[in-house]
Amino acid sequence: MNLQWGKVLIAALFEVAWVVGLKHSDSLGDWLITIVAIAVSFTLLIDAGNKLPVGTVYAVFVGLGTAGTVLSEIVFFNEPINAAKLVLVGVLLLGVIGLKLVTPDSTPERSEA
Numbered sequence: 001m002n003l004q005w006g007k008v009l010i011a012a013l014f015e016v017a018w019v020v021g022l023k024h025s026d027s028l029g030d031w032l033i034t035i036v037a038i039a040v041s042f043t044l045l046i047d048a049g050n051k052l053p054v055g056t057v058y059a060v061f062v063g064l065g066t067a068g069t070v071l072s073e074i075v076f077f078n079e080p081i082n083a084a085k086l087v088l089v090g091v092l093l094l095g096v097i098g099l100k101l102v103t104p105d106s107t108p109e110r111s112e113a
Contacts, residue, residue, distance in 0.1 A: 005100070007048040008057055012064035014041035019069045024077070056103040063096035 014037045021034030049057045067089045073079035 004048045004051045005060075007044040008052075008060050009064065011041045011044035011048065012061050012068060014038075014044070015061065015065035016068035016072055017041075019065065020072055020076075053103055056099055059099055060096050063092050067093050 018034050018037035018041060021030060021037060025031045025034050045057065045061055070079075070085065070089050074081055
């Protein structure tokens with residue numbers, strides 16, 4: 001199951017790339033990279049969601065993506081550092097980690113109707 005959680009982590013990294021791309025793309029090449037990042041991100045997310053509890057997968061994906069986007073804007077695009085924002089991102093990450101820790105690593109088999 002660690003492979004599936006690895007896919008969620010990689011999907012979140014690609015999410016950061018496409019969210020930043022949506023804001024900062026200004027050429028055809030940038031937009032193509034953004035589109036590829038969207039496709040990779042959601043392909044990995046869907047694949048992991050087929051094998052792990054989808055609610056937890058999505059919460060971890062969005063939480064990591066949000067934190068990564070906030071941090072990348074600060075590091076790469078000179079967004080002003082706001083202590084309250086960083087504390088709240090930390091709380092978000094603690095919640096995501098806690099949710100991951102209390103969720104079983106597999107979903108029950110789906111019965112076909």
